[in-house]
Each structure stands twice: as C-alpha cells, then as structure tokens.
Amino acid sequence: MEERTGAQLIAEALRAQNVEYMFGIVGVPVIEVAMAAQTAGIKYVGMRNEQAVEACRLYSKFSARPSSLAAIPSVIEKAVRSSMYGRPGACYVDIPGDMVNAKIEEVKVRTVSCCPPPPVGLAQYNAIAGAISVLKQAERPLIIIGKGAAYSRAEAEILQLVESCELPFLPTPMGKGVVPDDHPNCVAAARSRALLQADVVVLLGARLNWILHFGFPPRFSPQVKIIQVDLCAEELGNNMRPAAALLGDIRAVVSQLLEELQKKPWKYPANTEWWKTLKDKMASNAKMSKAMALQPALPMNYYTAFHHISQLLPKDCIIVSEGANTMDIGRTMLLNSLPRHRLDAGTFGTMGVGLGFAIAAALLEKTQGSGQRVVCVEGDSAFGFSGMEVETMCRYKLPVVIIVINNNGIYSGVDTDTWREMEKMGDLTNIAPPVTLLPDARYDEVMRAFGGKGYLVQTPEELRSALQESLADWDRPSLLNVLIDPASDRKQQEFPWLTRSNL
Amino acid sequence: MEERTGAQLIAEALRAQNVEYMFGIVGVPVIEVAMAAQTAGIKYVGMRNEQAVEACRLYSKFSARPSSLAAIPSVIEKAVRSSMYGRPGACYVDIPGDMVNAKIEEVKVRTVSCCPPPPVGLAQYNAIAGAISVLKQAERPLIIIGKGAAYSRAEAEILQLVESCELPFLPTPMGKGVVPDDHPNCVAAARSRALLQADVVVLLGARLNWILHFGFPPRFSPQVKIIQVDLCAEELGNNMRPAAALLGDIRAVVSQLLEELQKKPWKYPANTEWWKTLKDKMASNAKMSKAMALQPALPMNYYTAFHHISQLLPKDCIIVSEGANTMDIGRTMLLNSLPRHRLDAGTFGTMGVGLGFAIAAALLEKTQGSGQRVVCVEGDSAFGFSGMEVETMCRYKLPVVIIVINNNGIYSGVDTDTWREMEKMGDLTNIAPPVTLLPDARYDEVMRAFGGKGYLVQTPEELRSALQESLADWDRPSLLNVLIDPASDRKQQEFPWLTRSNL
Amino acid sequence: MEERTGAQLIAEALRAQNVEYMFGIVGVPVIEVAMAAQTAGIKYVGMRNEQAVEACRLYSKFSARPSSLAAIPSVIEKAVRSSMYGRPGACYVDIPGDMVNAKIEEVKVRTVSCCPPPPVGLAQYNAIAGAISVLKQAERPLIIIGKGAAYSRAEAEILQLVESCELPFLPTPMGKGVVPDDHPNCVAAARSRALLQADVVVLLGARLNWILHFGFPPRFSPQVKIIQVDLCAEELGNNMRPAAALLGDIRAVVSQLLEELQKKPWKYPANTEWWKTLKDKMASNAKMSKAMALQPALPMNYYTAFHHISQLLPKDCIIVSEGANTMDIGRTMLLNSLPRHRLDAGTFGTMGVGLGFAIAAALLEKTQGSGQRVVCVEGDSAFGFSGMEVETMCRYKLPVVIIVINNNGIYSGVDTDTWREMEKMGDLTNIAPPVTLLPDARYDEVMRAFGGKGYLVQTPEELRSALQESLADWDRPSLLNVLIDPASDRKQQEFPWLTRSNL
C-alpha cells in the first residue's frame, strides 16, 4: 500500500502543472513541502522575507482550501489555471499545517495533468469595423500599449499596426518594449501632450487607472474617443465609456484589426499638425532632458545618472524597477527594445517587490541560458524594503546588477552637512523631515557583506566604469550605490514636464 | 445653489442605468431611497423579508463603498455594468446610512450615462475547426444546453445547430426552452443514459458542477471528450480537461460553428445505435412515467400531479420552481417551449427565492403586457421560507399561480394518522423525524388571508379544475395546495431512473 | 473497533455541554446531525426559515472550523463556553459537509465535559468607594438598568440598592423587570426628562449606544457624571468618559456597593426638586397616555390597544416584541414584573427574530412546566419576516399568543378607502408609499390555516375577549390581528413626548 504525504501531493501537483520554481521561507511545516518540491524536480529558492501572506487571500482571483488530501491535485490545478486564464492574477491555496504531514494511499489520489495554454477570444466583426471607422476619422490618434499587450505576446501584430498605419504610440510602464521604445513613432517623450490632445485613443490591454489619470480631464480631452481592447469584459467601459469596445485577446484582436485594414488600407498622414505638435514637443523635451543630463554639477541629478546608465545597458537586458522618482524618471530614460523585459512595482506602487522580481528573472535567464542581463534600478527607500535579499542573490550566484539611485530619502532627502546640523539641534525624531534617510548610507557595502561586488558611485565616470565592470561579471551580483543630489526632486519640479504625472 | 441628497443621487444613478424596479424593505434609511426612486421613475416593490444582506457582499462579483457623495453615480454604474458584463452576477454597493441624507451641490456631481449592452467575444478560428473535427468523429454525441446559452439569447443558432446536424440535446434546468423541451431531438427523458454513454459532449454555457456530476465517472464515461463553449476563460477546463475549448459568447460561437459547418455540411446519422439506445430508453422511461402518472391511488404521487399540471399549462408560461423532489421531478415533467421561461433555485439550491422570482417575473409581464402566465411550483418546505410574500402578490394584484406540492415534509413526510400517533407518544421534538412538517397545513388559506384565491386539491379532478380556474383569473394570485402522498418520495425510489440524479 | 460519525460527535459534544435544544432546517447534511441530536437526547425543532447563516460568522465572538473529527468536541466546548463567558454572544462552528459523514475510531476522540458557569469578577475597593462618593454628591441621580443586569441575575441586589437608597431608576428594553416596572421608583414614564436632567447616572450593565443616544447632548446633560458598571473592560468609557468605572459582574459589583453603603448608610431624600420634577412629568405623561388610551374612536390607536392588553396579561408572562412603533410603545405600556421576561429585537433592530424567540421561550416553559405564558407582540411588517413560523408553533402545539398590531404598514399605512383610490390611479409600484402594506390583511387566518386560533380584532371589546380566550387555551397558539388606525403613527407625533426617542 503506497502512501503519499500531503507535502508530496502538493509538490507533485505543482510539478504536474509545470511549476518550475518555488520561492519560500522555511519554517515548520514549509520545510517538508520545500524538500518534497526539490524531490519532485522543482527548484527551491529560499528567500529572506515574506510580505502579507494572509493579505494575499484578500486580493486573490481564486482562493481555496482543499477539503481532503485527495483534493489537493485538483485544487492546485484550479489555482494554477485560474492564475493564467482570463486576466492573470495571484491565486491562494490554504493548506492547514496538519495536512502537510498526513498520509493517504496513493490509489485514492486522482492526479491532474498540466492545464493547456489559455484559450484565446476574438472580437466581433462589426465591433472591429466600428473601431476602424472611429480610427479613420481621428485627427489626433494615439495608441496606448499596456501590460495586456505584453502578456498576450502581441508584439509583431502591434508593430505592424503602428507601422502600416503610421500611428503614434505610447507604452505604459509594463507595456514598454512591446514596440521598441526607440521606434520613431514612440511619443513617450511627449506623453502629457499626447494624452491631453489626442482625439482618438486606442487602448491595447491598458487600463484607465490612476497611471492614466482614469482617462479624465484635465489630463485627457473631454471629447476623446476611446477604442478599448481588453480580454476582460468587466474592464470595458471602466471609468470611460468607449466609442468602440473590443473584447478579446489583444494579439488576436489586433490581428483582426490588421486583417480588416488590409482589405482597405489606410495610413495616418505623416504631415499632420498632430505629428508636428508631438515632434516639436519631443524635441523640446529631449533638449531639456539632455540639458539636465549634461549638467556638470556634482552630486549628479536623476537625469545625468539615467543618461549614462541608458547608454551602457545592453538592448536586451531585463530592467526591474521600483521607487518613486527613480521608477518614474527611469521609465522615460531607460529604453526597452523587447517586450516583457521591464518589471516594475507598477499599478499598486507596492514597494519591496523589486529584488524578488530580479531574482526570479535571473533564475529564468540562468535556466534558459539567454545571455540577457537583469538590471534592477531601485530608489534608496525602495531598496530598504527587502535589501537583505542581496544575500539570496549571492547565495545562488545570480549576476543581477542593482543600481541604487540614492538621494538620501523618499522623494527627496538632505545632504550630509544639513543632516549634521539637524543632529546638533536635538532629537531627530522631532526634527528630521519624515522623508529623510541617513546620508552616506553605503548600500554597496551591504552587497559586499555577502560576497557580491559593491561600488560607491559619485561621478559620471565612476558610474560608467562601475556599470561596465558589473555588466562584464557573470559570476556574482553587483550593487552600484549612485549618490545623487538629495535636492534633485525639488529642483526638477521647476521643469513642469518632468513631474510624476509624466509616467 | 441646487443640492442633491445621497438618496436622490442613488435613485437617479440607478435610473440612468435603466434600472426599472427596486425591491426592498423600508426602514430607516431605506425609506428615503425608496421615495427618491419612485420620484425618479423607478417602480418600488415593498417585500416582506430579506435574506442575508451582509452575506451578499461575500458572493458579489464587485463590491464597493463610495468614498464621497460625488462618487455615487460612477460606483453605481460600475456595479450595474459589472453585473451584466462577463459572467452575470450580483454586485454590492455599500452606502453608509449618513450618506443617504447628506447633501452635495448638484454641479459637483458627475453623472454617468447608461452602460451599453455587454461586449461580445468570439472564439479563435482554429479552435472552431478543432471542435468541429472532434464533433465529426463522435459516435455518441450529445449537446448540453446551459444557462449561459439562455443568457446570450442563442436560441435560433442552437436550434439550427441541433437541426442541421441532427444531434441529440439535453438542457440543464435553466437551459430548458432554449430549444423547446418537446423537440424530437431532446433526450431529457433519457438523461442518465445520455450522460453515461456519450463519447463527445458539447457544453454550451453549462458548467460541470454538481448538477452535472462534475463530468466525472460513474455518471460520465471516462473516455468522454468535451467541447466546451463558455464566455468565462476561468471556467474552461474546470473539473474536466476539454478536447476543445471555445472562449466567447455562446450565441456568437455557435454562429461561428454553424458558419464553419456550412462550408462542409455534416449530419449525425439518424440510424445509429446511439439514437436507438436513446429512443428506446426514452420510450421505456415515458412508459414508466406514464404508469406512475396514471396510478389511480389517492393521495396522488408526484407524477400524477405533474402530469395533469403539464397538460394544462400554456406553452408560453414562465415556470418558477424550488424544492427538492418538486424541483427535480418538475424539471422533467413540466416542459418549456421558450427560452428564459424557467427560473429555478438552481445551482446553489438556495431555498426561499421562488416567490421573489415569481413577483419579479409577474411585474415584468405586467409592464410588457406579454399575456404570459407566471406559474410558481413549490415544495411545501420551500414555500415556508418566504410564504408571506403572497401578501406582496395580493397587494400589487400580481396574478401568479402558485402550486404547492405538499407532501407534509422535506423529502418526505408522514400522513395525518401517523402524526396523531406520534403526538400521543410524547414530546414531538424528541420523536418527530426532522423531515416532517404539520400534516393538513392549509397553505391555500394563507393565500386567502390576503385576498387571493386558495384551493385545497386532493384529486386529479380538483387539480384540473382549480388550475383552469386560476389560469383564467388575471386579477389576483391563486394558490393550489396539492396534497400528495407523503410517502411518494420513498415509493419512487423503487424506480431507479427517477432519482434526484435525473436532473 | 467502535466508530463515531462526525454527526454523532457534534451531537454528543453539544449534549455534553448541556445543550438541550437544536433549531434548524433540514437538508443534506443537516439531516444527519438532526437525527444524531435526537438520539443523543437533544430536542430538535424544525424551523421554516433561516437568516444569514454566513453572516453569523462576521458577528461571532468566536468562530472556528475543526481541523479533524477528533477536534470536534473541544471546538464545540470552546464555542459554547465562549458564548457564555465574558459578554455573552453568538459563536460559530463551521463543519464541512464531508466531515459530517466521515468516521473515526471512538478511542481517538477526546471527550470534553460540560464547562462550568461563567467566572465572576469584582471591582476594586477604591473604585467602589469612588463611585459611592460620586453618587452621594448627586443632586439628580438616576439608575439605568440594562441587559447585563438581567444576564447576571442581579435582581435582588439592584432592588435592594433602589430601595435602600431610594433612587429613581429606568430600565432599558431588555433590562425591564429586573426591578418590576410598576415599582414606585421606576421613572420610565418620564424617560426623556430623566435622561436629560440627571446629574449622576449609574449604568448597570447598560451600554451607551443609540438606544441611550450615546450619552450625548441634547438628550443628556453635558455635565452628567456616569458611574459605569460593566463586565467588559473595553466597554468602560465607550462614548462617554465615566466618573467612576467599575469592572465586574453586575450582581457582584452591586453587592460590593451595598456592602460599602451599609458601612455608612445613605438615602437620596424623597422630597427633592428632582423627585418632584420626575413625578410631575410622570403624572402628566400618564394623563396624556390615558387620554390617548381612552379615545373612543375606531379604529383604535396604539395606546388604546396596549392599554387593554396590559390590563389582561398575567404578571409573570414572557413578552416578546418586535416592530417599530409596536416595539417602542409596547416597551412603555406593557409592564414586566420579572427579570428576563422580555425579549425584544433590541439593539440592532433586526426584524424577523420575534417568532423564533417566542418558540424557544415556549419550549422552555413547556419543559419546565412554569405555567408562564409567552406573548408575542408584533408589528404587521415585522410579523411578515417569519410569519410562516406559526406552522412550527402549531406543529409542536406551542401555546404562544401572538398579537399583531396591524396598521397596514411600516411606521404608518393607509386605510382601505384610500388604498382603493390609489388602486384606481394606476400602477401601485409607482404610487403606493413605500411604507404601505395591504389593508385588511388577515394575519389571523394565516394562523388558522395551520390549526391555531385566529381572531380579527377591531374594538376594545373584541380585543379583551379574544385575549382572554387565547390566554385560557394551553393547547395551541393563537393570533390576534388587531386592526388599529393606519394614521396612528402620524397622529401621535403631535404629542412630542411619544416619539421613538422615548425608548
């Protein structure tokens, strides 16, 4: 009579669903599951911190507790399948501790094979025709490429749409790289202007949430018409009533649009006032941005730092990012050429996820042998949420390059001299602005403490040299502690186009 | 400075979303909302009981609390839209009591117009082709028509599919009438056999839940292939791995199937062993069922009662049903000719919803002047959950015909003589089986207490006469208290094909 | 190897905790538990409706799901104990359906014996002294007797406190009868005045919730000092900062107060301005109330109906009540002489609980042979929530006397003539005020439908005769459908002291 423990059932059910990695923190009874996972051929990655496990359940698409050991495989299949089908999202399976070590006869377990790839839906023909009709009447069209476009692997189709119709486009943070950021039709550098004046917006898997100001004035024109493409019916019409609503997989629907357009080809003219407006704005912004980037003053400002970083990063690297200004400005300055190569804290602004994302990306890169670098660009405050995960990187020899953009604070900090003055004034808990962190924090030494490489970076030259050295080292992680002007945030606010709203 | 109260905003936002009826129980502060609703042109229906209001939130697709008065219209639009887009479901808007009477300047409110009909999605071409290939190889095909088919108004398309391919079909309880129950291809009367032996099942908007035994053996063949059509991606592959998964609106996808089939027409042969098996089984079941129905013994059994009812009901009537045996057997014996004309307690077996469903249906009928009767077939226990709603029917003069199939209990009861014996034995709380209710309960007099018509029915003749009289009266509700054999449940269990599993 | 099913474990664990009654609605798998309960010696009462089962969990003091069959007895003990220890409250044990029929070897079960009565806590000596010092300085003292005083069985002690110190007192709805309502020191008939002008209030197990206006002006004096006695620490200081906070069992703490007072006896003088104010107010209110009660007009008003009812009810009867005006006015007009003899919908105003309370009280009375009548005074709307439970009363021959105070509506209704006029005006869902119910609803016939006695009551004489007859019949339940003036609510509002705030 063969028996299986709950831990074995969990591990084998996950493996049957093609789960390759398990991330966790051992403790009783996770240890048994972790060991069973390794036995089942799943790679186990021991992490240093876990966030809000109980809270997960509240935000999960699907959550369940198996009612018996025999039910474990089917519950896990449901969870894995639900996480990928429809709009992707986390799922939660709650397995009571005493179930992990309980046993069941093997013959009583009904195994479940791996679920197939998600089903694909198309839009209705007349909705396609209606959308094209709206698009053709546009005087100031704009495509917005969202995360959904990246998930559905719609890159070839969207590139063809952009190029065949010669339309300007704008990526959302996680939509970057679906069409390369350096494509001539990318108008990210005129983002505010593009959103404000567009009369027809094609939303490809992008939600009208706070990142897009809900589609509301004064950031959007009150007369804007929306062509919304989404795989989630409930999302259609959310916050804004679309002129055309196309329900379906982004890639499949864009193919439908292309097919329809091929019947009666159409191009948006290149010589319109709209293109001129956008190009002028991009040129002037680029000029200002370059002026900022080339300011010789030390400490550097955000633009200078990102300018040099962007010049050295390989085109195919995976960029992970979190922070406030660091993430915002990095979205503009660090270009992506490939889809699904940017991971950022994104929609919810949840801090502390960056290093975990980077570890996962680096493990995948290692398994696939893709030769792509994982670069993790962090604000100094954001790094603090899970900074101890550098030990995990060192432990597994993951060659992640972490760049901490360090302004001694959250949004903005103070310089060492000011800090010393404040120290003399008395108890810092009364005096120090809540946004400040310790000046001269040596995050680079934290990395060194575990055997990785650490660099203190104060000048453009040091930045270039440290980054080149880091990118050349595939044996261990590196961390560049890039000291920038603590007042950089306040200074840039003199330039209205450089604000947070320019995401 | 014009002002609006919260109550007005709620009422007007609902009206803007084309909400026509509001059902409620007044009390502070519902009264203000109810009055505002009437002012806004919404019909208000005062009910007698409310169930589990707090619990709603747990099972809602969408739940939200407006953060301010100004947010009420958009939250209500989201709730109404979410209730209809994607898989339909209840939504919950929680408005704190003090918001109902608070005021806001009218100019600060951003009204939201009515949301358009739900977007429609199609399946991929190759998935369509794959499904047809599976279907054509079927030796023992079966179409199962579910609630989703009714919601999507797919009746014309499904009828065409059934007839052009000459396929046997089976409706789920809420799928009844999408194709008329008396269609020659309907194999409901051989349900168990059809499920057990089918080698290819086409699921049209039906879920493999407990009503369909999860698609598992021994009720289904272990080798069965499923062609699953559903608008909800997460439902595809739930419990059973489909051979073909078609994501999209049922009506639209069946159209796609028809289009593809027209390219290369195909018919399932009429002279197969499968058709012979099904028809033989249907004939023998019909014979047994008829034998049961024609038993002259009194009190009547379920089959006798339903036999006579089914002969008299107009073809276009709306049948509402709840109960255990009453609902199960009624599903087989009471035929539907039109889609969306059967409402039953359904998937969750929640008791107490039947009279509410009937009230809503009768109000709609009255508004539309459709001339269709609403007939509510209730078990005696089920009737007890919300029996006081007969007052609501009388108050609004809704000509609902309620038929209580009264067996003095839940599943089964005892007759008056047995009950009197038990009374003599001592305290009934110790003695009476938990399933028993009071014999000779006069539910008909409950209806009379409020001015409706009540009939005590003990013979087929009384049943026919009372039902004819009730159906002829459009001025008030009627209730037929049909006394059947309390042991009817136990007796029918001698006939294995008549059990609950024959849903 | 003896085995026990989950159902048996549940039943036996409940029995071990001295649970005597189980109330439920059978269905799978409740039926197995109900049958096991009867076998274990628990009386099972089959009900007709259940409210918000899932919602229970949200409001429970304790909720748990046993992790295995063996854990059932200890989880049930925890639930039963938690429901009685500290502040009493509902507890929730969630047992998955498949556990009910699962089996376990008897030797593996650890039975748990019945938990002892709740532990009793006392207040600190100096807090007692402090409280007495505050009390002695009072110019206008008032004792408020709450539900907690009834729960702790503090009647003898509180009577002694009231009488030895000669203090005026006021009961909350569930505190009525701890000291008899007709005690000369009871100032319920001057409730608003007493609350408004008291300078020291002794709260004995009463919460400063909405029923007591949170202790806030303008209903209380802004200078009022509170002496708060409660067994729940978190309740002390809730909404109002007490001048003295006594933590402990009400009965025990009142004993401590008495002990301390005996050391240095003190009486509040009988000839104060405060007593004069209260007595004058009581007299003038009594006069007005009597004037209302003796109005000869028909239909009767609330006061007339309650006047006659109160004259006939036995002093030791148990009064259950729910409704809006019916409950409010009944609290004033129907006197209690014994503690724990009033059950009302109370703090949360939850409708639909009255008949269930009455059934439970009548069963207990039957078991104990106390000879006390259960009288259930219901508003007509409140009765509708669970009116079908009259079948339960008839089934178990419970001689409950239900008095429906019927004003054709909620708060207030309309008379038959007005209703007929409205019917002619068109669709009642547009026209009828949301508060109205059907005029001439014969709730008395609902009772007759199940074999109980029903009386239509339109005059004081009919009321007296029907009530006397009902009280004389111990073999079955009765229902008096007392038709009162539908405008009674609006009329009484001309008398400001008769409003809802006079709870």
Place this chain on the structure above:
Amino acid sequence: MEERTGAQLIAEALRAQNVEYMFGIVGVPVIEVAMAAQTAGIKYVGMRNEQAVEACRLYSKFSARPSSLAAIPSVIEKAVRSSMYGRPGACYVDIPGDMVNAKIEEVKVRTVSCCPPPPVGLAQYNAIAGAISVLKQAERPLIIIGKGAAYSRAEAEILQLVESCELPFLPTPMGKGVVPDDHPNCVAAARSRALLQADVVVLLGARLNWILHFGFPPRFSPQVKIIQVDLCAEELGNNMRPAAALLGDIRAVVSQLLEELQKKPWKYPANTEWWKTLKDKMASNAKMSKAMALQPALPMNYYTAFHHISQLLPKDCIIVSEGANTMDIGRTMLLNSLPRHRLDAGTFGTMGVGLGFAIAAALLEKTQGSGQRVVCVEGDSAFGFSGMEVETMCRYKLPVVIIVINNNGIYSGVDTDTWREMEKMGDLTNIAPPVTLLPDARYDEVMRAFGGKGYLVQTPEELRSALQESLADWDRPSLLNVLIDPASDRKQQEFPWLTRSNL
C-alpha cells in the same frame, strides 16, 4: 473660520491619547500625517519596511473606519482605549486617503481627552478561598508566571507570594523577570520535569497555548490541577478545565490571595521530595549546560556563545529576541532581573519583529534616560527579515547591541567547505537543503555600511571583547556576527533535555 485637515485631526487625536511615538514609512498620504504628528509633538520614526498592513485588520481587537472627519477623535480614542483595556491587543483604524487632506471647521470637531488607565477587576472571595484550598493540598505545586503578570505590573505581589509560600516558579518567555530569573525558587532549568510532575499549577496570566503544550499529557500530568488567574473570562478553562478560576487583574488577584493567606499563613515545605527532584534536575541540567558551554571546540556552539553573553550583559538590560534555536536557548541562558525587560517574537513566532521592538525600546530608554541597554539577540535567518532597519538605528543614533547568532541557516546550516562542495555539484536550487543560508555572511558589515560598529566574532575571546566594547558605546548601534557551528542544532539534539520543547 478655523479649519483642520484630516491629518491634523489624526495627529492631535493621537497626541490627546498620550501617544508619544509614531512609526511609519512615508508615501502619499502618510507624509502629511507624519508631518502633522511632528507638529503635534509626536516623535516620528521613519522605518524601512512594513509588514502585512492589511492583515492587521484581521487580527485586531477593534477595527473601524471613521464615517466623517468629525468622527476621527472618537474613533482614535476607542482604538487606543481598546488596545489597553481588557487583554491588550492591536487595533486598526482605516482612514481613506482622501480624508487625510479634506478639511473641516474646527468648531465641528468634538475632541476627546486621554482615556484613563485600564479598570482593574478582582476575583470573587469564595473563588480565592477555593484556590487557596487547592494550593494547600498540593504535593508538587508550581507557579507559572506569564505575560499577563508583566502587563499588570504584579512583580511585587508575585515575589511576595513566591517567597512567603516558598513555592517553585517558572516564567513564560514574556513573563521572565517578573520575579528575577536568578531567584532561588526559579525552576526554569528544570522546566520539562516541573511541568510534567506538578500536581497543582498556578497560572498567573499565562495561556495554555502551544508554548505550554496546551496543558496536555504527555507534557503535563493527566491529574494536574490548574489554578488559573486571568483578566479575560473567555480564557478561563481554555484547553484545560481549571480546579479554580480567578477572573481579574493579575496584580489585584494575587493581592487578594496574599491577603487571604495572611489570615492563615501557609508555607510549602522546603524539604519535600518535589523540591529535591527539581533541584537535582536543575543541578544536572546546569552541569550539562555548563559542559556544553565550556566545550573548547570552534566554531562555538549555542551554549558557549550564550554563556559568555550572559556573563557580560548588565542585569537591567532589555533583551529582545527572535529566531528558532536562538530564541529558545536564549530564553534559558539569558537571565532577566526586571519585569518587562524581555521582548520576544513569542506566541505566534512571527519573524521580523525583533529590530522594530529594539528600536522602540531604545527610543523609550533615550527619552526616559534610564541608562538601560537594549540588546537584540537574533538568529541569522530572523535578522534577514528586517535587517535593513539597522539603517534606522544608525540614523537615530540608537545604541542597540545586536547579536546575530549565525549558524548559516534556519534550524541548521552547512559549513563553508560543504557549501563549496555543493556549489560544484550544480544548480544550488536543486541541491541546497532549504534550510541553508550563505556561509560567511557578514551581517557585521551590513551594520558598518551605515556607520554602526560591526564585529566578526569567531571565538569566546572575540565575543567577550566585542560585547564589552559595544556595551561601552552609547553613541551608535553595534552588531556582533557570532559564527557558531552550523551543526550545533543537530548536535544538541543528542541531549534530549535541550530541545525546543524546553521553552
């Protein structure tokens, strides 16, 4: 017209409740609250990570969301009061972001003054007498001093009880120091024996949870009698039925016991078999423990490390601890002389709280000028959960001494050589035991990275010198990275009395 923002109201309401410190992570809109808090005189401490904010709500005693700005002060008063009254616990106030910046006229705000200290309850006299009667009959008595005793400040009374009756006692982790650990009657070094053989246990504010094995055999005698003293009624009888249940404040109830005992003084004899058993066991355990501590092998084992630490720590220091073995063994080896001077991860074993506890303790020490050191003893895995908080310590110059007991893993790790071998074997995610962390991790350098002092400690001599140096420095935090034998956990398991169960 003076106005207040939501942020100001929050800050001022907290200040009014005597809240002195606020800990947080700024971000929109916390920044406004933090600044308002500083303005209101609350010290603001910016942290680096937050755990499970949403989860808090699930475990809170009280949670609420103010329905308007005006309600903020009273909701905050309720939360603060509820956190201290009855059993202490976290409370949760959920304030929507848009409320923080909203404004209200000052006159509309009803401020609430600071709530008084928690009310104190006593036990009943006969319960006191009963308890003493049980105690006097004890042959093998044992006092267990829990966290509740520390909270109620019962140290003087319990010392008197221990000494006047000459009873053996045992502290729980958070009960340590209520009576000094080095008191001759402390039998912590014979913990398992004491629990197993005691026939009467006096529980003073200690729960029979997993730390005390629920009071169940085989860790307790099946015949043990429990005298349970607790301020929470629902806790009395939890898991074990007490022979005497005393409801009340621990300090007050112990005073009651003393008073009663003084009437008829009683001493437990010093020459009993029980004392002999305990003393013999303590001596033999001490001998073994000392043998372990003095083992000269390097790396050190847990006992050696703790032996030297305990010799150098000042008697009045505050010990914070978390980890698995580190916390368990530290509880035994590191003695407390003062109550409320040990903070450990405790009942729930939640990791990541230690550094936060230490920061709070150090701030309080700084404010009070107590001259007491805060020493934080952490496992290496535990340190990783919130290790970045060392920056917070450096920023505020908090002289916390952190001692990381580093065994390269969770429960147990591997040494550098073994690790190097595993590295050669392939992908560590497949190979490394889930419990292992990186060998040679330099947690000391993490501290240095922010300006604190870091020490790598490999020998007893280095340990003593580093600790002495750290304790002498009041200007900054220090971290001792104490490398111990990675196999130390496995080795100690040969000594059965040294296991986790010896908490």
